[in-house]
Amino acid sequence: MDKETFRRHGYEFIDWVADYFEEVEKYPVRSTVKPGEIRAALPEKPPPSGEPMDNIFNDFREIILPGITHWQHPGWFAYFPANNSPASVLAELLTAGIGAQCMVWQTSPAATELEEVVMRWLGSMIGLPETMSGVIQDTASTATLCALLTAREKATGFESNRSGLRLPLCVYTSEEGHSSIDKDIKIAGYGLDYLRHIPTDRNFAMIPGELEKAIEKDRAEGLKPACVIGTIGTTSSTAVDPLAEIGPICRRHGLWFHVDAAYGGTAALLEEKKQLLAGSEYFDTFVFNPHKWMLTNFDCSAYFVRDEEALVRTFEIHPEYLKTGRDSEVKNYRDWGIQLGRRFRALKLWFVIRSYGVEGLKEMVREHIRLANLFKGWVEEDDRFELMAPVQFSLVCFRFKKDGLNERELDALNADLLEKVNRSGKVFLTHTSLKGRYALRMAIGQRTTQERHVRDAWALIIDTAGQL
Numbered sequence: 001m002d003k004e005t006f007r008r009h010g011y012e013f014i015d016w017v018a019d020y021f022e023e024v025e026k027y028p029v030r031s032t033v034k035p036g037e038i039r040a041a042l043p044e045k046p047p048p049s050g051e052p053m054d055n056i057f058n059d060f061r062e063i064i065l066p067g068i069t070h071w072q073h074p075g076w077f078a079y080f081p082a083n084n085s086p087a088s089v090l091a092e093l094l095t096a097g098i099g100a101q102c103m104v105w106q107t108s109p110a111a112t113e114l115e116e117v118v119m120r121w122l123g124s125m126i127g128l129p130e131t132m133s134g135v136i137q138d139t140a141s142t143a144t145l146c147a148l149l150t151a152r153e154k155a156t157g158f159e160s161n162r163s164g165l166r167l168p169l170c171v172y173t174s175e176e177g178h179s180s181i182d183k184d185i186k187i188a189g190y191g192l193d194y195l196r197h198i199p200t201d202r203n204f205a206m207i208p209g210e211l212e213k214a215i216e217k218d219r220a221e222g223l224k225p226a227c228v229i230g231t232i233g234t235t236s237s238t239a240v241d242p243l244a245e246i247g248p249i250c251r252r253h254g255l256w257f258h259v260d261a262a263y264g265g266t267a268a269l270l271e272e273k274k275q276l277l278a279g280s281e282y283f284d285t286f287v288f289n290p291h292k293w294m295l296t297n298f299d300c301s302a303y304f305v306r307d308e309e310a311l312v313r314t315f316e317i318h319p320e321y322l323k324t325g326r327d328s329e330v331k332n333y334r335d336w337g338i339q340l341g342r343r344f345r346a347l348k349l350w351f352v353i354r355s356y357g358v359e360g361l362k363e364m365v366r367e368h369i370r371l372a373n374l375f376k377g378w379v380e381e382d383d384r385f386e387l388m389a390p391v392q393f394s395l396v397c398f399r400f401k402k403d404g405l406n407e408r409e410l411d412a413l414n415a416d417l418l419e420k421v422n423r424s425g426k427v428f429l430t431h432t433s434l435k436g437r438y439a440l441r442m443a444i445g446q447r448t449t450q451e452r453h454v455r456d457a458w459a460l461i462i463d464t465a466g467q468l
């Protein structure tokens with residue numbers, strides 16, 4: 001592709017994205033294609049020779065777009081958000097253009113040093129202890145895996161990296177801990193048999209007394225407790241574990257304390273939510289996702305660690321072909337995680353923080369929390385509905401009720417309501433199970449979601465429920 005063609009399509013694509021941001025509301029939020037439909041529309045074989053960009057772009061619009069579920073739609077209330085922003089998209093374009101692979105300092109000093117700086121900014125923005133340093137990981141799943149691997153090495157005096165895991169090590173999280181923990185436990189070699197799911201209270205938060213009992217029981221049986229994973233904002237209902245009580249238990253028993261705040265961590269930007277990080281003096285590692293609720297397009301996960309040396313000792317490798325004369329003076333982020341090759345993710349985070357400013361980011365978070373509380377109020381006022389969990393952030397868990405139905409029938413009724421509401425194309429909500437009961441999740445966090453979208457969603461929900 002020559003320079004002029006590149007330029008022409010570049011302008012064209014930016015125009016397309018700018019229009020998409022504005023017009024995304026006209027698409028059905030959840031893609032309506034059937035399984036296999038997109039695959040069937042694509043040729044079996046790759047083209048032997050190059051095709052003009054006009055044709056490729058045309059197929060993008062005609063074939064690919066119908067198979068897209070529109071996460072940036074203002075009617076996005078499913079899962080958690082993964083919101084992006086114009087500033088983030090522009091930075092991503094520059095990152096792709098530069099095409100740097102930022103595995104060590106000398107492969108792009110600016111990437112390493114900008115990452116150090118924005119991670120320091122981010123830590124102070126949410127109020128983490130200054131003694132924690134940050135590194136960007138692709139996802140919270142990977143960050144938690146890093147925490148578990150470092151915890152494993154600490155618990156075995158860095159022996160398991162050499163000899164493999166010889167004695168079982170136990171890990172503790174609540175019943176509501178994220179499924180990525182289970183996956184990471186499998187990968188890190190602990191084994192699912194040694195992952196303890198600690199019971200939760202009526203607000204779905206870990207019960208510290210139960211944690212301590214479980215640790216003591218394992219210890220009495222000759223097993224070695226290694227790590228506790230607390231959560232700020234569980235995925236089902238955004239419960240917050242009592243970290244200030246869990247921290248001292250970890251300290252007493254010498255356990256690594258990792259905190260998963262993938263979605264909820266962003267709320268700690270707000271003065272009125274600073275108590276979320278109560279107990280942070282005990283955190284060994286902490287993760288939250290700017291790619292969820294902080295306008296930084298996927299992927300960008302912020303991982304903080306207190307004992308930098310333990311982290312690096314867990315991961316470091318020194319092959320001859322990666323040695324540079326500067327290794328003692330600089331950070332080489334290849335040793336701060338699993339992958340060798342690294343994308344320049346700090347750039348988009350820098351663009352986002354500068355473009356919105358800390359106040360701009362807080363405003364967005366505050367508004368989403370306000371909208372969620374508005375929605376919560378409507379649920380509480382309507383006696384055909386009930387709230388299923390406390391609203392701590394911008395997620396509301398609720399369900400529709402009908403007299404004379406048992407729990408099984410209520411589950412089916414709500415699943416039916418959910419499918420009908422989603423089929424409208426105007427909104428997309430998902431569900432979860434809370435203490436065995438089916439609950440609808442209304443997760444508010446899209447950049448462009450306004451009060452009218454939340455009002456329309458509620459009107460659609462009560463209207464649809466009325467017809468069941």
Ligand SMILES: *Cc1c(COP(=O)(O)O)cnc(C)c1O
Nearest residue numbers: 139140141178234235260262263
């Ligand atoms: C979303 C989420 C995760 C997983 O995040 P990824 O970045 O997709 O790996 C982990 N923990 C919690 C609490 C989450 O909400």
